[in-house]
Amino acid sequence: MSTFPKKKKKTTPDASETPKDEGGFFEAVYRVVRHVPRGRVTSFGAVAEATGVRGSARMVGWALSMSGSVTPAVPAHRVVNRFGVLSGRRHFATPTLMQELLEQEGVKVKDDTVVDFKKLFWNPAAG
DNA sequence: AATTTGACTTACT
DNA sequence: TAGTAAGCCAAAT
Numbered sequence: 001m002s003t004f005p006k007k008k009k010k011t012t013p014d015a016s017e018t019p020k021d022e023g024g025f026f027e028a029v030y031r032v033v034r035h036v037p038r039g040r041v042t043s044f045g046a047v048a049e050a051t052g053v054r055g056s057a058r059m060v061g062w063a064l065s066m067s068g069s070v071t072p073a074v075p076a077h078r079v080v081n082r083f084g085v086l087s088g089r090r091h092f093a094t095p096t097l098m099q100e101l102l103e104q105e106g107v108k109v110k111d112d113t114v115v116d117f118k119k120l121f122w123n124p125a126a127g
Numbered sequence: 128a129a130t131t132t133g134a135c136t137t138a139c140t
Numbered sequence: 141t142a143g144t145a146a147g148c149c150a151a152a153t
Contacts, residue, residue: 088134
């Protein structure tokens with residue numbers, strides 16, 4: 001980081017709303033990600049929107065970070081950023097695992113980026 | 128207890 | 141057209 005605001009101002013911590021987690025925001029994300037068909041990929045924003053939270057794409061990634069601790073084994077390797085880049089590859093057991101998994105499913109990955117991402121993109125809201 | 132960072136994205140300048 | 145700013149909510153420092 002080179003250019004960024006010195007003061008972060010974390011708004012008001014009045015987020016005590018706790019809108020029915022309905023099993024948890026995590027499960028919601030996991031459920032959507034699990035809906036991603038094999039050989040297909042999606043983006044954080046798409047999942048976030050499908051979950052009901054638009055703009056909280058960061059939370060999706062954060063939830064997926066602990067996807068390795070869930071039982072149904074969420075295919076987090078099918079979730080990439082909106083550029084099709086395997087941004088979360090370093091969070092896997094091995095930095096190459098994500099690419100390996102994608103290639104095993106038939107998804108070509110070049111330079112940590114999904115080839116034909118736009119073509120392989122799967123919209124959870126359309127599922 | 129406060130500040131920064133983070134598997135991101137949209138919008139404005 | 142490109143670059144900068146802000147927004148998201150939670151964890152880690």
